[in-house]
Amino acid sequence: PADLGIEALRTHVAGEMQRTRDRSITLTSAVDDDELVEQHSPLMSPLVWDLAHVGSQEEIWLVRDVGGRSAVRPDIDDLYDAFQHARADRPSLPLLGPTEARQYVTTVRDKVLDLLERTPLEGRRLVERAFAFGMIVQHEQQHDETMLATHQLRRGAPVLDDVPPPAAMEADSLPAEVLVPGGPFVMGTSTEPWALDNERPAHEVHVADFCIDTTPVTNGQFLRFIDSGGYDQPRWWSEQGWQYRQHAQLHAPLFWSNEDGTWWRRRFGRVEPVALDEPVVHVCFHEAQAYANWAGKRLPTEQEWEKAARFDPHSGRSLRYPWGQEDPRPEQANLGQRHLRPAPAGAYPAGAAPCGARQLLGDVWEWTASDFLPYPGFAAFPYREYSEVFFGTGHKVLRGGSFGTDAAACRGTFRNWDYPIRRQIFAGFRCARTPGRDELS
Ligand code: AVJ
Numbered sequence: 176p177a178d179l180g181i182e183a184l185r186t187h188v189a190g191e192m193q194r195t196r197d198r199s200i201t202l203t204s205a206v207d208d209d210e211l212v213e214q215h216s217p218l219m220s221p222l223v224w225d226l227a228h229v230g231s232q233e234e235i236w237l238v239r240d241v242g243g244r245s246a247v248r249p250d251i252d253d254l255y256d257a258f259q260h261a262r263a264d265r266p267s268l269p270l271l272g273p274t275e276a277r278q279y280v281t282t283v284r285d286k287v288l289d290l291l292e293r294t295p296l297e298g299r300r301l302v303e304r305a306f307a308f309g310m311i312v313q314h315e316q317q318h319d320e321t322m323l324a325t326h327q328l329r330r331g332a333p334v335l336d337d338v339p340p341p342a343a344m345e346a347d348s349l350p351a352e353v354l355v356p357g358g359p360f361v362m363g364t365s366t367e368p369w370a371l372d373n374e375r376p377a378h379e380v381h382v383a384d385f386c387i388d389t390t391p392v393t394n395g396q397f398l399r400f401i402d403s404g405g406y407d408q409p410r411w412w413s414e415q416g417w418q419y420r421q422h423a424q425l426h427a428p429l430f431w432s433n434e435d436g437t438w439w440r441r442r443f444g445r446v447e448p449v450a451l452d453e454p455v456v457h458v459c460f461h462e463a464q465a466y467a468n469w470a471g472k473r474l475p476t477e478q479e480w481e482k483a484a485r486f487d488p489h490s491g492r493s494l495r496y497p498w499g500q501e502d503p504r505p506e507q508a509n510l511g512q513r514h515l516r517p518a519p520a521g522a523y524p525a526g527a528a529p530c531g532a533r534q535l536l537g538d539v540w541e542w543t544a545s546d547f548l549p550y551p552g553f554a555a556f557p558y559r560e561y562s563e564v565f566f567g568t569g570h571k572v573l574r575g576g577s578f579g580t581d582a583a584a585c586r587g588t589f590r591n592w593d594y595p596i597r598r599q600i601f602a603g604f605r606c607a608r609t610p611g612r613d614e615l616s
């Protein structure tokens with residue numbers, strides 16, 4: 176959107192808002208109203224909470240803050256403040272019912288569309304105002320992914336439509352890993368229009384030589400770890416990881432089950448054999464780290480991940496996306512809930528990074544070794560609660576987005592974070608390692 180004129184910018188934002196709302200409505204209409212108010216897991220909100228929360232944030236940041244207009248429902252701010260009530264407690268709150276919640280988000284949206292037409296987007300405050308709209312669109316898209324994770328947790332028949340992802344291309348002939356030569360690169364951004372505060376500012380980082388897997392780790396690879404007893408051998412796990420493995424009795428990715436020696440997985444209401452060529456998903460950081468240790472490798476740092484995804488050795492610059500500067504097209508990455516599963520490892524040759532790694536964007540979020548911390552020069556914007564309060568609180572960084580992430584809510588600089596024990600998100604991983612001296616000559 177950076178180089179659009181003002182009118183085109185308004186049209187673009189209105190289009191993104193509508194496209195995103197269509198998905199939110201699909202996710203909250205696919206189950207009946209009784210189920211909307213139910214909690215499928217204490218890790219998640221009832222879907223009806225997410226819907227009204229999206230409206231509440233839109234009211235607070237656009238109707239009131241940007242628009243300076245009077246409040247629609249000042250009485251419900253507290254109910255939909257994620258910091259006031261833990262997810263586990265949300266079902267017992269006096270929430271808006273399904274009909275009220277739908278009316279509420281529509282009322283707020285009508286005011287916002289009016290505001291979008293009348294707000295001066297020219298001049299000094301252009302970036303700030305346009306950003307507020309972009310932030311709210313991305314916020315709704317993030318909750319669409321959260322709602323999709325709730326759908327994955329629910330029991331019952333399938334209710335969401337999708338189409339199969341593309342096949343792998345020359346997967347067998349791809350090298351297992353690629354080498355990224357050491358040197359400086361620019362991490363983060365100061366120019367990406369919809370980048371959130373934690374992605375800023377752009378800053379130079381020196382990254383030593385490293386190798387990174389060409390694709391995310393597959394179910395087939397992960398099964399070898401399981402079959403070799405990886406879940407029962409503390410030597411592969413960190414101390415904290417092993418404690419959690421014991422406490423939660425982890426023995427396979429979430430949603431897997433073994434019957435008579437065959438592994439099955441439940442996916443959006445269907446039970447199917449585990450697909451060997453598909454990236455593993457629904458593993459926590461500790462499982463990813465244990466696998467990497469078992470494989471004689473490690474998880475990449477987020478600096479390494481971003482350099483693999485963005486650094487173009489020909490120009491010495493950092494790209495917006497692995498494939499270049501243009502916004503994602505369907506043949507480049509598995510994003511946007513078109514396919515409700517990762518594509519096989521080796522798919523999306525058109526989305527490869529300059530280093531040759533594939534599927535860095537889309538398919539599965541990738542756990543990194545890094546803690547979620549601010550970049551040098553970080554400034555909280557527009558509120559401390561978006562990122563700042565999560566720095567240094569034990570969250571690990573995930574990169575790259577998943578099949579459930581909207582294309583407009585992901586880019587090479589995007590940083591997600593979660594606790595290292597979380598498995599309900601669409602997270603997998605790929606491994607890295609530091610090459611030996613003899614490999615570099
Ligand atoms: C960036 C995915 C960690 O869902 O907790 C949603 C995004 N922030 N509402 C989350 C978010 C406020 C956030 N993550």
Ligand code: FE
Nearest residue numbers: 228257314318
């Ligand atoms: Fe939120």
